[in-house]
Amino acid sequence: MEGENNNYCEKSNVDHLSNLPIPDINELRDSSSHKQTKKKLKSELKFLRKVQKLETRIRHAISRKDPIVEQSAREELKKLWATREDVGGCSEGIPFTGSGQIDPRGGPTITDPKRDAALEDVVAIFRELLSSLTKKQGNEKENMQHHSAFTSEVENTIDPAKSLESVNSAGDVDGECSNIIDNPEKSKSRKDTAESSDKVRETQRARHLLRHMTKGTQTASMFRDKTALRGYARQKFYGRAALVIESLRKISPDSLKLKSSCVPDLQKIELGTCWEKLGKVQSVCSIGCGPGNDVVGFIAFLKQFALKGNLDENACLREVIFLDFAMKEWKEAVLDDLTQILSPRYVQNVTCKFCDITTPLLSGESDNIENGEIWQIVENTDIFLTSYLLTETRNKWDQFIVQLVGLAKIGAMFYFAEPMPWQLHRLIRLSAGDNDEKSEHSDIGLDYSPLKKLRFIWVDSSMHYPELQPLDGRIGGPAVLLCIKS
Secondary structure (H helix, E strand, C coil), X not given: CCHHHCCHXXXXXXXXXXXXXXXXXXXXXXXXXXXXXXXXXXXXXXXXXXXXXXXXXXXXXXXXXXXXXXXHHHHHHHHHHHCXXXXXHHHHCCCCCCCEECCCCXXXXXXXXXXXXXXXXXXXXXXXXXXXXXXXXXXXXXXXXXXXXXXXXXXXXXXXXXXXXXXXXXXXXXXXXXXXXXXXXXXXXXXXXXXXXXXXXXXXXXXXXXXXXXXXXCCHHHHHCHHHHHHHHHHHHHHHHHHHHHHXXXXXXXXXXXXXXXXXXXHHHHHHHHHHHHCCCCEEEEECCCCCHHXXXXXXXXXXXXXXXXXXXXXXXXXXXXXXXXXXXXXXXXXXXXXXXXXXXXXXXXXXXXXXXCCCCEECCEECCCCXXXXXXXXXXXXXXXXXXXXXXXXXXXXXXXXXXXXXXCCCEEEEEECCCHXXXXXXXXXXCCHHHCCCCCCCCCCCHHHHHEEEEEXXXXXXXXXXXXXXXXXXXXXXXXXXXX
C-alpha cells in the first residue's frame, strides 16, 4: 500500500462523536488555518476523558458493591452526555481499559470473560515470578553474608587485635540468636521488616531509573543495579502485560460487534486480516524486552482467546526471542527466572540476545558487530513487540526500524506501545515520505522506502475516533499502534 493510503485509519469517513472534519496530520501540525479545528479536537478529547473518569468510578463502585456511589456516578454521566446535543450512533460506546463497557444511559456493564481470564493468567505468572525472585534474593543475601563472614575471618587472622573484637561481637550475636529462637514472633517480625525494606529500596532505585528512561537519558551503567531492575519489574510488569491484552482484544470479532457501525469497510478488512494472522503466530520477538512483560501479556492473550490452533497443546508458542541492550543485566535480575517459568509450559524455545536499536541492524556489507546475528532471527518472526522503546530512544531508532521492517517477512506484525503518540506519528510520517522527519542521527543515505510497506491500525482509545488520532494525547492510557507489512 502506498504512502497516501497508509493512514487509512486516520482518514476514514466514519461517523464520529462530533462530526468534525478529519484533518491531515501535517496540516494539523503546520497550518495556522487548522488551529480552530485543533482546538475543537482538544475539547473533544477533554470531554471523552471526563466520560472515561466517570466510567472508571462506576466500575470501581460495582467492584466494591457500593450502589450509592455507582448511582451517583451514573447520574453524573447521564448529565454529562445530556450537554452534548450532537451525541448519537457510535458516540455512546466510549472505549476504555476497564473490565466492561458502561452504558451511559444507566444500563448494565458488558463483561468480557476472556479478557478477565487472560489478566488472571498474567497475575498467576507474575506471582510465580515474584516468588522465584524473592527466593533468589534470599539466597543472594545468604551468600553475601557468608562471603562477609569469611572475609572478616581472614582479616582477623592477619590482625590479632581485630580477632579479640570479633570474639566479643560473636558473643553478642549468640545472645541475639538465642533470643530469636526463644521468641519466633520476633524472628518473623524482623523477616517481614527486612522484606519491606527490600521493596522500599527496589521502588526508590526503580523510580530513579524510570525518570531517566522517560527523558531518554538512561545509560548502560544504570542497568547494572539489580535492585533497580527488580523494582522496575514489580512496578511495570503487570500493567505492560495487561496493555497487550487490552489492545489486541479490541480487534476480536466479539469486540468489533459492539462497534460495527463505527468501523469503515476498509478497516474491517484489515482488522480481519490482523485477527487471522494473530491466530497463526508461532514466533514472537520482544525488542527492548526489559523483564519480559509484553511476551507474558501476549501469551495470556493467545491462551484465552483460543488462537493457537495449529500449535502443540503443551505450548502457546514455538519460539520467543528477548532482545535488550542490557540483556546480561536483565537475565541476572529477572529473565532467567521468567524463562524457567515460560519454557516449556508456554513456549517451546526461548532465546535471549543483546540488541541496541540506536545502532543499525545491518552495517555495510556485513552484520553490525553490536547487533550480532539478530538479522537472522527476525527474518522468521511473526510479530514484534515493543513498549515505550521509541520514546526512550527518541529519534535514534530510524536505521534499526527501517532495516527491521525491510528484513521482516511479508505479513509480519509490529506492536508499538508508547506513553504518548508523538513518536508513532513520526513513524507514520516517515512511511509517507516526510523528509522533514528524518533524524540527524540517521545515515544521510538511509532509504526509508521499506516503511511504505507498513499498514497502520490504532488499537488504543482512539481506535474508532479517527478525528482524535492526530492529537498528541489519548482519552485514557498509552498510544498503541499495530502495523502489518504488506
